[in-house]
Amino acid sequence: xxxxxxxxxxxxxxxxxxxxxxxxxxxxxxxxxxxxxxxxxxxxxxxxxxxxxxxxxxxxxxxxxxxxxxxxxxxxxxxxxxxxxxxxxxxxxxxxxxxxxxxxxxxxxxxxxxxxxxxxxxxxxxxxxxxxxxxxxxxxxxxxxxxxxxxxxxxxxxxxxxxxxxxxxxxxxxxxxxxxxxxxxxxxxxxxxxxxxxxxxxxxxxxxxxxxxxxxxxxxxxxxxxxxxxxxxxxxxxxxxxxxxxxxxxxxxxxxxxxxxxxxxxxxxxxxxxxxxxxxxxxxxxxxxxxxxxxxxxxxxxxxxxxxxxxxxxxxxxxxxxxxxxxxxxxxxxxxxxxxxxxxxxxxxxxxxxxxxxxxxxxxxxxxxxxxxxxxxxxxxxxxxxxxxxxxxxxxxxxxxxxxxxxxxxxxxxxxxxxxxxxxxxxxxxxxxxxxxxxxxxxxxxxxxxxxxxxxxxxxxxxxxxxxxxxxxxxxxxxxxxxxxxxxxxxxxxxxxxxxxxxxxxxxxxxxxxxxxxxxx
Amino acid sequence: xxxxxxxxxxxxxxxxxxxxxxxxxxxxxxxxxxxxxxxxxxxxxxxxxxxxxxxxxxxxxxxxxxxxxxxxxxxxxxxxxxxxxxxxxxxxxxxxxxxxxxxxxxxxxxxxxxxxxxxxxxxxxxxxxxxxxxxxxxxxxxxxxxxxxxxxxxxxxxxxxxxxxxxxxxxxxxxxxxxxxxxxxxxxxxxxxxxxxxxxxxxxxxxxxxxxxxxxxxxxxxxxxxxxxxxxxxxxxx
Numbered sequence: 001x002x003x004x005x006x007x008x009x010x011x012x013x014x015x016x017x018x019x020x021x022x023x024x025x026x027x028x029x030x031x032x033x034x035x036x037x038x039x040x041x042x043x044x045x046x047x048x049x050x051x052x053x054x055x056x057x058x059x060x061x062x063x064x065x066x067x068x069x070x071x072x073x074x075x076x077x078x079x080x081x082x083x084x085x086x087x088x089x090x091x092x093x094x095x096x097x098x099x100x101x102x103x104x105x106x107x108x109x110x111x112x113x114x115x116x117x118x119x120x121x122x123x124x125x126x127x128x129x130x131x132x133x134x135x136x137x138x139x140x141x142x143x144x145x146x147x148x149x150x151x152x153x154x155x156x157x158x159x160x161x162x163x164x165x166x167x168x169x170x171x172x173x174x175x176x177x178x179x180x181x182x183x184x185x186x187x188x189x190x191x192x193x194x195x196x197x198x199x200x201x202x203x204x205x206x207x208x209x210x211x212x213x214x215x216x217x218x219x220x221x222x223x224x225x226x227x228x229x230x231x232x233x234x235x236x237x238x239x240x241x242x243x244x245x246x247x248x249x250x251x252x253x254x255x256x257x258x259x260x261x262x263x264x265x266x267x268x269x270x271x272x273x274x275x276x277x278x279x280x281x282x283x284x285x286x287x288x289x290x291x292x293x294x295x296x297x298x299x300x301x302x303x304x305x306x307x308x309x310x311x312x313x314x315x316x317x318x319x320x321x322x323x324x325x326x327x328x329x330x331x332x333x334x335x336x337x338x339x340x341x342x343x344x345x346x347x348x349x350x351x352x353x354x355x356x357x358x359x360x361x362x363x364x365x366x367x368x369x370x371x372x373x374x375x376x377x378x379x380x381x382x383x384x385x386x387x388x389x390x391x392x393x394x395x396x397x398x399x400x401x402x403x404x405x406x407x408x409x410x411x412x413x414x415x416x417x418x419x420x421x422x423x424x425x426x427x428x429x430x431x432x433x434x435x436x437x438x439x440x441x442x443x444x445x446x447x448x449x450x451x452x453x454x455x456x457x458x459x460x461x462x463x464x465x466x467x468x469x470x471x472x473x474x475x476x477x478x479x480x481x482x483x484x485x486x487x488x489x490x491x492x493x494x495x496x497x498x499x500x501x502x503x504x505x506x507x508x509x510x511x512x513x514x515x516x517x518x519x520x521x
Numbered sequence: 522x523x524x525x526x527x528x529x530x531x532x533x534x535x536x537x538x539x540x541x542x543x544x545x546x547x548x549x550x551x552x553x554x555x556x557x558x559x560x561x562x563x564x565x566x567x568x569x570x571x572x573x574x575x576x577x578x579x580x581x582x583x584x585x586x587x588x589x590x591x592x593x594x595x596x597x598x599x600x601x602x603x604x605x606x607x608x609x610x611x612x613x614x615x616x617x618x619x620x621x622x623x624x625x626x627x628x629x630x631x632x633x634x635x636x637x638x639x640x641x642x643x644x645x646x647x648x649x650x651x652x653x654x655x656x657x658x659x660x661x662x663x664x665x666x667x668x669x670x671x672x673x674x675x676x677x678x679x680x681x682x683x684x685x686x687x688x689x690x691x692x693x694x695x696x697x698x699x700x701x702x703x704x705x706x707x708x709x710x711x712x713x714x715x716x717x718x719x720x721x722x723x724x725x726x727x728x729x730x731x732x733x734x735x736x737x738x739x740x741x742x743x744x745x746x747x748x749x750x751x752x753x754x755x756x757x758x759x
Contacts, residue, residue: 019678019686021559023714023721026616028606028624031552389724 005279009050041294042384045103048128048284049385053095056124056276057117058265061256062090066386066394068437089386093429097253097402098125098227100381102182102286103294105223106374107203107248109188109406111233112255119186121255122227123277126182129222130285133277136184139177143187145238149198153178153208153215167212174215178208181219181288182227188245189230190238200245222288223295233406250374251402254429301380302390309455311375311396313448313496314439317359318408319366320498322350329502333365344413353492355415359439360495362416362431364409371407378403393440400436401429408432453483454500457507465514473515480508523683524751528613528675530662530717534642536568546598552605559614560719566612573604573640577633603628607640613719618659625652659700659716660741660756671758674741677713677720678704680750686711686722691745691752696737704745704752713743715754 053059065071067088075082094110094117101108102125110118119140126136141152154174164170177183185191185199202208203226206218218224228249230241258266269275286294303311323346324331333343343364347355355361375396382395405428410417417425424431443449457480484504487497541549549570556566577600603624610621625648628637635645643651647663654661660674679685689707697703702713703725710725744753 019560019722021561021614021721022616023712023723024616024619026559026614027620028602028617031555031605031609031617032547032602033555034551035555035558 003279005055005274005276006281007055008281008283009047009054041290041297042387044284044286044290045099045294045385046387049091049095049099051281051284052099052121052124053092056280057095057121058258058262059092059095059117059256060259060262061092061094062086064091064093064096064398066090066392066398068394068397092256093402094253094255095121096385097251098122100378100385101125101227101251102128102225103223103291103385104298104377104381105225105291105295106250106378107226107228109228109230109233109249109252110255111230111252113231113257116255116257118229118255119184120276122182122184122186122229124280125225125227126180126184127277127280128284128286129181129225129291130287131180131182133275136182136277139180140184140186141177143185143190145190145192147191147195149195149210152195152198153202153210156211170211170213172210172213172215174208178202178215178217179219181222181291182225183217184227184229186229187231188228189232189241193239193242196239196242196245200242200248203245203248219288221292223291246406247368247370249406251378251399252405253402298377298381298384301384301388303376303380304390306449307391307393307396309448309452310393310440310443312499313443314436315367315372315375316499317439317495318363320360320493320495321346322352322493331498333363337365344411347411348413353494357442358494359435359442362411362414362435364411367404367408371403375399375403397433397436397440401432404432405429408435453479454503457483458503461507461510465510468514470515470518473511473518477508477511477515480504480511484508524676524749525683526676526679526685526720526751528718528720529673530642531562531565534565534568536564541567541571542574544598544601547601547605549605552609556609556612556614559609559616560721561609561613563612566608569611569640569642570605570608572642573608573636574601576639576645577604577636579635600628600631600633604633604636604640607637611641611718615714615716615719615721618716618719622652622655655717658739660738660754662717665756668756669758672756673753674717674756675715675720675754676751677715677743677754678722678750678752683750685750687750690750694743694745694752698736700738702743704743713752715743 065084065086065088067086068084070088071084071086073082073084094112098108098110098121100106110121112118123133123136123140126139127133131139141147152175154172156170156172160170188196188199191199198208202217206224207214207216209215226249233252319332319334321331321333321336321343324333324336333346336343336346347361350358350361353361378399379391379395382398383389383391386395388395410425410428410431412425416431424434457476460476484501487493487501490497493501541553543549553563553566557563606617606624607621607628610617625637625641628634629648629652634648638645638648641648641651643663651661651663665672678687678691681688687706689709691711692705694705695703697712700714700716702715704711704713712723712725714721740757742755742757744755746753
């Protein structure tokens with residue numbers, strides 16, 4: 001009987017990218033090579049995705065869309081629901097995000113109720129890295145309230161504990177999962193706090209420590225990726241997850257339930273007693289070298305200047321809060337939060353700005369550099385996965401809800417979560433997409449595509465100070481002061497202005513210091 | 522009538538039932554599948570390959586086949602592989618153009634001009650002139666030489682709903698090198714590469730490939746037609 005699991009998608013999996021095949025570079029020998037021998041890594045990753053989504057986990061939820069403007073929309077019911085039918089390929093987030101995590105060597109948290117395929121998907125990632133299903137299951141760390149640090153990292157040999165004269169003489173029997181390329185921690189919110197701290201050291205620093213012994217946990221070759229599962233993302237579970245560990249997780253993705261229209265496949269599996277991880281086609285397994293090459297290719301995908309500028313605009317909205325401090329630089333949510341203040345109340349005290357227009361008022365915090373780096377990397381991975389030559393705004397938009405979930409925290413007192421939009425309060429993914437879309441509409445409405453005076457001034461400085469004469473420097477200082485004056489006259493200050501003003505002050509300092517040096521020379 | 526993309530050089534080709542011989546060490550069915558994958562026509566490929574291999578066999582029986590560097594047997598897989606590459610190029614796989622021209626020269630030098638001619642669909646006596654002219658004019662075809670009027674070389678592109686690449690009407694066309702053009706389609710830029718037998722159409726990307734300064738393909742224009750999503754590649758009169 002043929003193995004029904006071995007069928008993978010025919011190449012090419014991306015439509016309309018190339019009509020007529022490669023334009024050059026084929027040879028007579030290529031004519032007699034199987035497509036499987038010459039498949040590019042991005043194509044291999046796409047075929048893996050389609051195998052996972054169509055064969056392994058049965059996830060017909062295509063929620064990651066890339067052509068929001070062109071999609072057909074159908075209103076449903078009387079509560080504002082609608083279904084969109086995209087014209088471009090859409091993807092299932094609970095498969096795509098773990099797979100991109102596998103590709104970039106990231107850390108993915110899968111959340112959802114029991115029996116939604118979270119652990120199965122994580123185990124599949126382990127098999128894709130070349131481990132056997134038995135090894136992956138053996139190395140899977142099952143979170144439970146009695147899990148100790150020794151259970152997690154390994155035990156000191158009893159013989160040494162008795163005979164050793166110092167800690168250095170104790171040999172630790174390290175657990176073999178520590179150096180696996182794919183590491184899986186199931187139900188991580190059931191792990192005791194002390195053990196979570198040991199886990200944090202591994203995730204953040206790449207080593208573990210026990211009895212004064214240290215072991216690196218990065219694999220000797222290939223790329224390391226982590227998969228965590230939890231049935232709660234709101235502080236529940238047996239133990240509260242320590243914030244530092246949560247912050248280290250790159251993406252959070254919701255696992256979906258089973259769609260009853262696909263029951264026939266379920267019946268077949270029950271009758272055959274089959275598990276998908278035992279039938280992963282060998283052509284979809286990634287060698288360590290392939291993983292390394294994949295990560296290199298993803299990092300090399302360019303982020304065009306116009307996309308970067310829009311990303312700057314979006315991420316610049318959230319740090320500033322008008323009454324956060326006295327000095328302008330200290331008027332941030334972080335200043336309020338670290339002083340034990342109530343960020344919601346401080347936002348609410350700002351009567352000068354329009355809360356509806358001020359996107360920053362919707363969040364309790366700003367974005368960390370780590371979160372921004374993760375967003376850039378996953379947007380690159382999205383573009384590479386889709387076969388694009390560079391990162392598009394659609395790629396950034398698609399990754400925002402998964403990268404920023406749990407990192408950009410909603411302000412529950414904001415009017416956005418009242419009245420007709422109450423569902424956004426417990427649907428962070430939709431709220432984050434809404435936030436991004438609103439920011440992009442503002443960007444267009446403000447005409448920032450056409451003019452970016454602060455960007456122009458930064459670019460001028462990027463050209464270097466060497467050789468600039470006093471007159472030129474004075475002219476640039478005047479332009480900087482004029483730009484500060486223009487913002488000052490508006491009367492209302494938003495997050496976008498905060499970043500611009502801080503940058504303008506930086507420019508002013510650089511030029512005035514240079515001018516002092518010129519005058520003193 | 523719905524017009525489809527295609528190349529005029531195939532307009533007079535009459536396809537019969539072509540059966541491919543078994544060649545030890547070569548999977549000709551796999552090659553046919555690759556031809557289709559790379560935008561070529563499988564039926565044309567089978568017909569021209571069968572004609573080429575039949576002519577090769579006749580050459581061999583006459584005993585005038587010279588040794589190739591890779592072997593001298595008419596069943597030599599390397600030799601059949603080269604004939605297959607020429608047939609695939611003839612069937613529309615533009616990506617094989619450079620290697621196919623190399624194969625045409627080597628096979629002709631080895632005394633297989635008739636086999637190469639049959640593979641290309643021309644008399645063996647025309648092959649030497651054809652390969653020479655192709656190096657400077659990628660749309661050269663002996664039967665059209667000195668025709669004295671403008672003529673259609675190919676139709677390229679088409680509406681996505683009919684299997685083409687585009688959702689919008691192709692607009693301005695800019696020459697971007699020998700046999701290469703950039704086309705504005707809606708708010709996207711696409712790259713078209715073409716020669717006598719085949720073409721490739723792909724998104725131009727952030728930085729379109731260009732072979733130095735924009736060079737126009739001598740005597741050939743690509744025209745956007747108001748009533749069609751197809752581009753027309755035309756040889757100008759003169």
